[in-house]
Amino acid sequence: MTAPTAVDRDAVLAALATVNDPELHRDIVSLGMVEELTIEGGAVSVKVELTTPACPLKDVIETDVQAALEGLPGVESVTLDWGAQVRASDPREGQKAIEGVRNVIAVASNKGGVGKSTVATNLAVALAATGAKVGLVDADITGPNIPTMFGLAAGLQANQTEGLRPVEKYGVELVSLGFLLPKGTPVVWRGPMIGSAVRQLLHDVPWENIDYLIIDLPPGTSDASMSMAQEAPIAGAVIVSTPQDVSLEDAMKAVSMFEKLDVPVFGMIENMSYFIAPDTGTRYDIFGHGGARDAAEELGIDFLGEIPIEPQIREGSDQGVPLVVDKGDSASAEGFRAIAGAVAARISVLQRMGT
Structure with a gap:
């Protein structure tokens, strides 16, 4: 009787070194992504540590690992386990890191009414659903909408000993000036007061182990948006636009x-991209279509995806239940999840460039 062929550990590692991370374009061994390797007889177990729990190409890595190992002498079975370790982005020169936060993502538009807060809300919830620790700062100081979108009329707690504390809902840690104000109360602050509020929302909140902190910026280049863009150590920005020319012009100004602030732009999202009539299935490009994709190409930035017009988006926002939670199988929810994965992957790529 012939003895089974022993599986050679070095041969397994050499085979794994032929598997590239599709986003980073480097092999998973040199990237340090092979966290554990166990060989018991003909059974090989590999634990791969992803660069983000939101990895959009996890299935590709799994397929490639299986293909690389199954043909090795003596290998009878291959089992994959997964982990994820999100690295921290370095603050830009002269900026202060936010304690307890690894990466800051700004969501901006430069124009109101394009669904920026809806995108920020669903992006945050989609990232949290992957297992990432996510925070969301409602930096639209003069018109905070995040409390409504999460079904929270109040909740940000503040006292002299503990300071501001976030509220958790749908797996996301939230802070907003809107938690402290009665509904409908206007904020008429300017300059120094807005700058002080921005610093408090960033640095006086006890963030704990946050992988991604999403900042919902106010539209335009107001005192609030400029203060936040300059104060926050932003890893990158996501620009939201509709397909209309007037919206695209403002989106390009945001880019x-x-x-000018030396903040990378991860890409552009086309919101309200099209509408599918639920009774007939007919598609209508109400605001045009494809303008954001064309603008992104012209600017040399990524096009992150398109989100259609769906009544459930408005209903979810009004009822305080984000679409990704309430209608997870909808086209828009799928779009938000894809965008969340693309943004997380973009951060990983930037962090590892040149390493």
Whole structure:
């Protein structure tokens, strides 16, 4: 009787070194992603540590690992386990890191009414659903909408000993000036007061082990948006636009603002991209279509995806239940999840460039 062929550990590692991370374009061994390797007879177990729990190409890595190992002499079975370790982005020169936060993502538009807060809300919830620790700062100081979108009329707690504390809902840690104000109360602050509020929302909140802190910026280049963009150590920005020319013009101005602040722009999202009539299935491009994709190409940035017009988006926002939670099988929810994965992957790529 012939003895079974022993599986050679070095051969397994060499085979794994042929598997590249599709986003980073480097092999998973040199990237340190092979966290554990166990060989028991002909059974090989590999634990791969992803660069983000929101990895959009996890299935590709799994397929490639299986293909690389199954043909090795003596290998009878291959089992994969997964982990994830999100690295921290370095603050830009002269900026202060936010304690307890690894990465800051700004969501901006430069124009009101394009669904920026809806995108920020669903992006945060989609990232949290992958297992990432996520925070969301409602930085639209003059018009905070995040409390409504999460079904929270009040909740941000503040006292002299503990300071501001976030509220958790749908797996997301939230802070908003809107938690402290009666509904409908206007904020008429300017300059120094807004700058002080921005610093408090960032640095006086006890964030704990946050992988991704999403900042919902106010539209335009107001005192609040400029203060937040300059104060926060933003890893990158996501620009939201509708397909209309007037919205795209403002979105391109937002890209220019971030470039002047030396903040990477992860890409552009086309919101309200199209509408599918539920009774007939007919598609209508109410605001046009494809403008954000064309603008992104012109600017040399990524196009992150398109979100259609769906009544459930408005209903969820009004009822305080984000679409990704309430209608997870909808086209829009799928779009938000894909965008969340793309943004997380973009951060990983930037962190590892040159390493």
